[in-house]
Amino acid sequence: MDLNLALLLALLAAALWTVMTRSLLRSAIFLALTSIILxxxxxxLNSPLAAVFELSVCAGLIxxxxxxxxxxxxxxxxxxxxxxxxxxxxRFWFLPxxxxxxxxxxxxxTVRPAVHLPTPENAQDVRIVLWQLRPVDILGQIIILLTGxxxxxxxxxxxxxx
Amino acid sequence: xxxxxxxxxxITGLFVLLLGVVGAYCVxxxxxxxxxxxxxxxxxxxxxxxxVVAGYVSGHEALAQSLVITLIVxxxxxxxxxxxxxxxxxxxxxxxxxxxxRNLKG
Numbered sequence: 001m002d003l004n005l006a007l008l009l010a011l012l013a014a015a016l017w018t019v020m021t022r023s024l025l026r027s028a029i030f031l032a033l034t035s036i037i038l039x040x041x042x043x044x045l046n047s048p049l050a051a052v053f054e055l056s057v058c059a060g061l062i063x064x065x066x067x068x069x070x071x072x073x074x075x076x077x078x079x080x081x082x083x084x085x086x087x088x089x090x091r092f093w094f095l096p097x098x099x100x101x102x103x104x105x106x107x108x109x110t111v112r113p114a115v116h117l118p119t120p121e122n123a124q125d126v127r128i129v130l131w132q133l134r135p136v137d138i139l140g141q142i143i144i145l146l147t148g149x150x151x152x153x154x155x156x157x158x159x160x161x162x
Numbered sequence: 163x164x165x166x167x168x169x170x171x172x173i174t175g176l177f178v179l180l181l182g183v184v185g186a187y188c189v190x191x192x193x194x195x196x197x198x199x200x201x202x203x204x205x206x207x208x209x210x211x212x213x214v215v216a217g218y219v220s221g222h223e224a225l226a227q228s229l230v231i232t233l234i235v236x237x238x239x240x241x242x243x244x245x246x247x248x249x250x251x252x253x254x255x256x257x258x259x260x261x262x263x264r265n266l267k268g
Contacts, residue, residue, distance in 0.1 A: 004170060008177040011211075015181055015204050019188040024196055031200055038207055042230075045218040050230035054210065057234050062203065062241050069196055069245050073258055091191050098187070099180055106176055130228040137228065141235045148239030155246035 004044060011037045016099070020092055022085055024073065028066040035059035049126050167219055174215040181208035195248045195258045199241065206237050 014037055018030040035058040042051035076084065130138065181204060188201030210230055217226020248258065255262040 005173065008174060011207075012177055012180055012184070015184045015207070018200060018204065019184055019197075024194070027197065027200055031203055034204070034207060038211060041211065042214050045214050046223045047214045047217065047227045047230065050210075050214065050227040050234070053231050053234045057238055058203075058207075061238060065241060065245050066196065066200065069248055072249070072252055073196075074256075092187075095184065095187050095191075099183060102183060103176065103180060106179070124224050126224045126227040126231075129224040130231065133225075134228055137232050141232055144236055144239050148243050151243045152246050155243075155250055 004041065007037055007041050007044070011041065012099075016096065019095065022081075022088060024070045025067065028063055028070060031066065032059045032063040035063075171215055171219045174211065178208045178212045178215075181205075181211070193260050195251065195260060198260070199244050199248070202244075203237075203241070206233070209233065 011034060014030055014034040018027050018034060021027050021030065035054060039051045039055040039059065042048075042054060185201045185203075185205035185208060188204060189198050192198050192201065210233060213226050213230050213233065217223045217229075251263055252258055
């Protein structure tokens, strides 16, 4: 329980740092760190297969996507950087304060509605659930993957010169 | 129901809410398109954590994992297409700043 709480705190801190840091590259790296901490939490909460997906896809592939996009951004001059930093601080200083206030209010106001939990399922294997009980999900995933693939092809299609 | 498990559920629920606030704040307040996508990613991570802890508490871990895998696949596709859109906007305006796309047609 204590380790889970420490991991949750680390997850929130990493997410907050991802948003607050000025550098986009650091932001992408801290997003990957957030994914890694979430992966450890998922392992601890008996979801190893989903954790592997989270680690390989979210911490790996999406980080690469972000870093490659960031590499397109043009570098700013020192004056612009200072101006941008001041503007960002003016917009983002409120976020940690908001989080602390919200956390304190929610901890003090213990509203906990009754949760009616269903009986545990018979199928405990994710493969049986995914392939036998929810095959429509697989079909949906395939359609979405194809849509994404065609979308990217259309976006990067070079215009024909007349 | 074990009290420790329910306590874990409520504590995780609190952190899910705070993560959601961080992501939503980033999406709403940023002026950089890449940072808006990063905020969206943080929102998705909050939902992932909620699904996993709900599966752990209810004993439906296999179902929760299958939903998380579906969520991750959709997340990747959304991010890839969104990065394609960002590339396109950067090609048109030469910038990743949201203030430069206010005069788009449509």
